[in-house]
Amino acid sequence: MAAEKMSLSKAINASLRTALESDPKVLIMGEDVGKLGGVFRVTDGLQKDFGEDRVIDTPLAESGIVGTAIGLALRGYRPVVEIQFDGFVFPAYDQIVTQLAKMHARSLGKVKLPVVVRIPYGGGIGAVEHHSESPEALFAHVAGLKVISPANASDAYWMLQQAIGSDDPVIYFEPKRRYHDKSEVDTAAIPGPLHAARVVRPGADLTLAAYGPMVKVALDAAAAAAEEGKSIEVVDLRSMSPIDFDTIQRSVERTGRLVVVHEAPVFLGTGSEIAARITERCFYHLEAPVLRVGGFHSPYPPSRLEDEYLPGLDRVLDAVDRALAY
Amino acid sequence: MTVESTAARKPRRSGAKRSTTARDAKKQPEAQTELVQLLTPEGERVEHPEYAIDPTPEELRGLYRDMVLTRRFDAEATTLQRQGELGLWASLLGQEAAQIGSGRALHDDDYVFPTYREHGVAWCRGVDPTNLLGMFRGVNHGGWDPNSNNFHLYTIVIGSQTLHATGYAMGIAKDGADAAVLAYFGDGASSQGDVAESFTFSAVYNAPVVFFCQNNQWAISEPTEKQTRVPLYQRAQGYGFPGVRVDGNDVLACLAVTKAALERARTGQGPMLIEAFTYRMGAHTTSDDPTRYRSPEERELWETKDPILRLRTLLTREGLADDAFFAELERESDALAKRVRDAVRAMPDPDDMALFEHTYADGHALVDEERAQFAEYQASFVTAEEGI
Ligand SMILES: Cc1ncc(C[n+]2csc(CCOP(=O)(O)OP(=O)(O)O)c2C)c(N)n1
Numbered sequence: 001m002a003a004e005k006m007s008l009s010k011a012i013n014a015s016l017r018t019a020l021e022s023d024p025k026v027l028i029m030g031e032d033v034g035k036l037g038g039v040f041r042v043t044d045g046l047q048k049d050f051g052e053d054r055v056i057d058t059p060l061a062e063s064g065i066v067g068t069a070i071g072l073a074l075r076g077y078r079p080v081v082e083i084q085f086d087g088f089v090f091p092a093y094d095q096i097v098t099q100l101a102k103m104h105a106r107s108l109g110k111v112k113l114p115v116v117v118r119i120p121y122g123g124g125i126g127a128v129e130h131h132s133e134s135p136e137a138l139f140a141h142v143a144g145l146k147v148i149s150p151a152n153a154s155d156a157y158w159m160l161q162q163a164i165g166s167d168d169p170v171i172y173f174e175p176k177r178r179y180h181d182k183s184e185v186d187t188a189a190i191p192g193p194l195h196a197a198r199v200v201r202p203g204a205d206l207t208l209a210a211y212g213p214m215v216k217v218a219l220d221a222a223a224a225a226a227e228e229g230k231s232i233e234v235v236d237l238r239s240m241s242p243i244d245f246d247t248i249q250r251s252v253e254r255t256g257r258l259v260v261v262h263e264a265p266v267f268l269g270t271g272s273e274i275a276a277r278i279t280e281r282c283f284y285h286l287e288a289p290v291l292r293v294g295g296f297h298s299p300y301p302p303s304r305l306e307d308e309y310l311p312g313l314d315r316v317l318d319a320v321d322r323a324l325a326y
Numbered sequence: 327m328t329v330e331s332t333a334a335r336k337p338r339r340s341g342a343k344r345s346t347t348a349r350d351a352k353k354q355p356e357a358q359t360e361l362v363q364l365l366t367p368e369g370e371r372v373e374h375p376e377y378a379i380d381p382t383p384e385e386l387r388g389l390y391r392d393m394v395l396t397r398r399f400d401a402e403a404t405t406l407q408r409q410g411e412l413g414l415w416a417s418l419l420g421q422e423a424a425q426i427g428s429g430r431a432l433h434d435d436d437y438v439f440p441t442y443r444e445h446g447v448a449w450c451r452g453v454d455p456t457n458l459l460g461m462f463r464g465v466n467h468g469g470w471d472p473n474s475n476n477f478h479l480y481t482i483v484i485g486s487q488t489l490h491a492t493g494y495a496m497g498i499a500k501d502g503a504d505a506a507v508l509a510y511f512g513d514g515a516s517s518q519g520d521v522a523e524s525f526t527f528s529a530v531y532n533a534p535v536v537f538f539c540q541n542n543q544w545a546i547s548e549p550t551e552k553q554t555r556v557p558l559y560q561r562a563q564g565y566g567f568p569g570v571r572v573d574g575n576d577v578l579a580c581l582a583v584t585k586a587a588l589e590r591a592r593t594g595q596g597p598m599l600i601e602a603f604t605y606r607m608g609a610h611t612t613s614d615d616p617t618r619y620r621s622p623e624e625r626e627l628w629e630t631k632d633p634i635l636r637l638r639t640l641l642t643r644e645g646l647a648d649d650a651f652f653a654e655l656e657r658e659s660d661a662l663a664k665r666v667r668d669a670v671r672a673m674p675d676p677d678d679m680a681l682f683e684h685t686y687a688d689g690h691a692l693v694d695e696e697r698a699q700f701a702e703y704q705a706s707f708v709t710a711e712e713g714i
Contacts, residue, residue, distance in 0.1 A: 067486065075494045107684075
């Protein structure tokens with residue numbers, strides 16, 4: 001049963017199970033990850049099968065979770081820690097930024113910290129505050145961390161396997177509003193490189209670059225634009241640190257236009273970095289400035305307003321039209 | 327713990343309205359009554375019912391030697407900072423007994439998580455002292471392989487390492503190994519959330535970790551009273567493990583209590599907190615000016631409790647060390663100082679390209695790109711020079 005249709009959250013669960021089975025040093029740690037299976041049930045059934053020593057319910061202390069995971073990694077373990085929601089990672093931000101990211105460099109390569117930090121992120125689920133944020137740029141800015149986000153179940157499965165196998169600390173952002181989206185997962189496949197972007201829909205007139213929860217919106221926008229005769233290429237970035245600029249560049253060299261879409265605020269975000277780099281690399285290929293569509297420079301709003309805040313089909317298509325009008 | 331229970335029954339100090347910044351000399355004798363002590367400031371051996379220890383003359387000389395060499399190393403580093411060879415130095419002056427006593431309690435496979443001042447513990451672990459100077463000279467952020475001496479890198483962010491220590495100890499417990507972890511931090515660090523979280527985690531998971539708080543009375547300019555309203559060792563009780571206050575200027579007491587605590591941890595009895603009541607005789611670092619916040623009398627009072635002097639008194643009075651021993655140690659100190667001086671001056675600046683090394687274990691496209699650009703940029707100067 002190599003290929004199977006499953007939800008994104010189920011794929012993560014299957015991936016964690018595979019990791020726990022294949023390496024006794026892999027540990028799952030976090031708040032409520034045991035009996036409850038996590039607040040999103042992503043770790044469902046794992047404690048039952050692997051025991052409390054492998055799937056560890058931790059005290060409610062995020063710095064403690066990441067800080068002790070660092071210590072366990074120093075002892076040879078490979079902890080995969082769950083932060084319950086995006087907005088609650090900040091008590092652990094100090095440990096992640098000052099310790100987890102830097103210890104390999106500080107030890108001149110002697111110490112390796114294979115720690116994965118899983119963070120359900122992003123909005124669109126009608127949650128209360130601190131449950132809908134997209135802080136990926138804050139992590140991608142930090143040297144020593146790798147930052148990735150799958151957009152479908154297959155990537156969710158494989159990218160997590162690869163993150164756990166990596167000797168570098170990886171921040172693994174899970175698009176929580178896509179947890180229930182199903183797609184084909186081939187658990188016997190040979191996955192591509194972890195940090196390579198992927199063209200998920202070919203097109204000729206413009207490139208839409210997105211990641212995580214926004215890949216679906218970008219694909220929907222490309223489909224809608226196709227009805228008006230516009231040919232849009234969609235690139236799923238998959239990795240925010242490093243960013244696969246080569247794949248974006250090749251796409252833009254074909255299409256001449258680029259729109260970057262993410263949920264996070266536009267200002268100083270992932271899209272800004274891509275706009276700057278692609279402008280440097282593709283100046284003579286660009287027919288229009290690189291445009292960005294994303295959240296505003298405001299706190300994530302109350303849920304009744306989140307549809308205005310989150311880039312939807314219309315805002316993406318508006319940017320597409322503006323880019324094509326140059 | 328008997329120590330804990332007697333202390334718990336002590337009446338609370340009155341005069342809550344007093345200025346909290348005023349140092350209270352009367353506090354010292356009060357603290358003394360709670361201290362585990364095996365060697366008085368006058369160099370007299372005293373017994374403690376729980377923490378007996380019977381070191382051989384050779385061991386006593388060894389502890390003395392460690393303290394003297396560590397102090398000399400520290401003094402040399404301070405001098406090197408004054409001469410512009412080091413950017414900064416954090417002196418351990420006055421804390422030799424706390425560090426050597428606790429450091430000599432360790433087994434080889436125990437693991438130490440220090441702050442940035444544990445030069446004496448590093449010495450006990452066999453880390454070459456010249457390696458400690460790289461980060462203060464600015465040529466690296468560490469400079470030793472933590473795993474070759476089971477002595478982790480210095481940690482600048484206050485309190486962070488107590489969580490690493492706890493996690494490492496959780497790993498030891500998982501491995502079923504016969505080892506323990508010793509985590510150092512200061513009285514100022516006791517206010518940090520990470521220290522509190524490490525107490526919680528270590529208690530919940532019964533981790534074999536010993537927390538060794540060197541209460542040197544000051545966190546830069548802030549006295550301990552600005553960090554806590556109860557004696558620090560009493561905090562442990564609230565987390566469910568024992569805490570004890572030891573005379574931090576008494577190397578024998580520090581050795582005995584740390585030995586007992588590590589043994590407790592190794593035998594599955596969980597964490598313990600040791601508060602070593604000591605004093606930072608020098609400045610916080612070479613950038614600090616302690617005359618702005620503390621009186622010369624305070625230091626003079628603590629000089630009468632000098633950890634090295636009191637062991638020397640014992641060695642001399644009991645005839646355990648002769649003039650030849652002290653003379654030989656003096657020569658050894660001079661040689662160490664010279665070796666340190668020479669090593670620091672010879673320490674090369676890192677290669678330019680080191681900027682791009684070790685950020686990641688598995689590589690990173692952005693680092694590769696920036697490395698290539700930088701190399702090309704640097705090479706352009708060489709080409710330009712060659713062109714002339
Ligand atoms: C999180 C953090 N805040 C502030 C500092 C700056 N700082 C360095 S040492 C220090 C005082 C620490 O005092 P204590 O924990 O008592 O240790 P001591 O230096 O006295 O041994 C401060 C405030 C720091 N390094 N880390």
